[in-house]
Amino acid sequence: MNTQEKNNSQPVNEFNQPIKGVSLNLDAWRRLKKNKMAIGGLFVVLFYILIASLAFIPGFPIHSYDKIILDHQHLPPSLTKTAGDLLYEKTEKKLSAIAKKRGRESLNEEEIQELKDLRHQIENETMEEDGKTIKVHQRRYLFGTDYHGRDMLARIVFGSQVSIGIGIVGTLTAMLIGITIGSIAGYSGGRTDYFLVRFIDIMYSLPYMILVIIFMAMFKSDNQIQRIINLYIAIAMVSWLTMARIVRGQFISLKNSEFVEAARSIGASKTHIIIRHILPNTLGIIIVFSTLSFPQFILAEAFLSFLGLGISAPFASWGSLISDAVEGMDLFPWRLFFPAAAMTIFLFAMNFLGDGLRDAFDPQSKNRL
Numbered sequence: 001m002n003t004q005e006k007n008n009s010q011p012v013n014e015f016n017q018p019i020k021g022v023s024l025n026l027d028a029w030r031r032l033k034k035n036k037m038a039i040g041g042l043f044v045v046l047f048y049i050l051i052a053s054l055a056f057i058p059g060f061p062i063h064s065y066d067k068i069i070l071d072h073q074h075l076p077p078s079l080t081k082t083a084g085d086l087l088y089e090k091t092e093k094k095l096s097a098i099a100k101k102r103g104r105e106s107l108n109e110e111e112i113q114e115l116k117d118l119r120h121q122i123e124n125e126t127m128e129e130d131g132k133t134i135k136v137h138q139r140r141y142l143f144g145t146d147y148h149g150r151d152m153l154a155r156i157v158f159g160s161q162v163s164i165g166i167g168i169v170g171t172l173t174a175m176l177i178g179i180t181i182g183s184i185a186g187y188s189g190g191r192t193d194y195f196l197v198r199f200i201d202i203m204y205s206l207p208y209m210i211l212v213i214i215f216m217a218m219f220k221s222d223n224q225i226q227r228i229i230n231l232y233i234a235i236a237m238v239s240w241l242t243m244a245r246i247v248r249g250q251f252i253s254l255k256n257s258e259f260v261e262a263a264r265s266i267g268a269s270k271t272h273i274i275i276r277h278i279l280p281n282t283l284g285i286i287i288v289f290s291t292l293s294f295p296q297f298i299l300a301e302a303f304l305s306f307l308g309l310g311i312s313a314p315f316a317s318w319g320s321l322i323s324d325a326v327e328g329m330d331l332f333p334w335r336l337f338f339p340a341a342a343m344t345i346f347l348f349a350m351n352f353l354g355d356g357l358r359d360a361f362d363p364q365s366k367n368r369l
Helices: 003-009 024-033 036-054 083-101 109-124 152-188 190-205 208-218 224-237 241-254 258-265 270-306 318-326 334-361
Strands: 126-129 132-135
Touching (some): 024 036, 152 190, 152 224, 152 241, 152 270, 152 318, 152 334, 190 241, 208 224, 224 270, 258 270, 270 318, 270 334, 318 334
């Protein structure tokens, strides 16, 4: 077949130019790119995931998240001052306040000597970190420190691994279990559909968070790794219910479509029809729902940590950091502000991305984007 024959076999527009077909996913991506908030949210989410992933690599340029330095308790955030500078200022203010309370305008010899000893300690004290000898008080804390002198920036970064991991586990579980059960129920119909839907209804009738709390309380462990695994399991247990209902509804509406009937007429098996024909036509709504449900799992973990049933020291999550910071929020506001801001920005980004995906995969929104 020559080029002229190929052109004649393709549909053309009024200018006799070949019309190229556009897939649903490509069309959705084109509309998504026009949504600046969604694209901004996508870049923020990718940035968070990149930083959380790089933190696993040895040599990542942040301090240890569990290194306790009691001299550095509750140091405020600073871009320019070292921990030693902040510690000296903190001690000097405390001694000046004591002197003023006792009716003195200046420090006495004992207090001046204490400051001299502190200066000598700041300039000479060392510690071992990653096999290297470093000066303890030359560290910089961009986000300040907590009540044990641990770096808040490091704890927020490593806490993002747990919090984002919760979202990923919940989303993947919802997709795997929800799509499997929903597709079987929606395509099979009859008794199979009836019993699966009744099971989902029973699970729905039970309070979601109460189930998770009971599970975490029953399997409470002092082993921190086991607690994280239990938290993942608890969130995953009930994360798939809504996904199963959505997929079932989509399969019911599509299983009698013309393209499905055509596949049946040529002898395609049920598995082939589900995987190759119906499921790809439901991916849009699955992606949208998964993106919008991602923040819900992170908030669930934060709520459990706030109740003391989630992550505990030395490990951290955004929820546990916020929970630990509430008690001293008046005196040390940076301990609450930074983890709360990190979690809020990520949740907003996920919601913007989810809203953008919903509009992009909705054919009725073509004129709006």
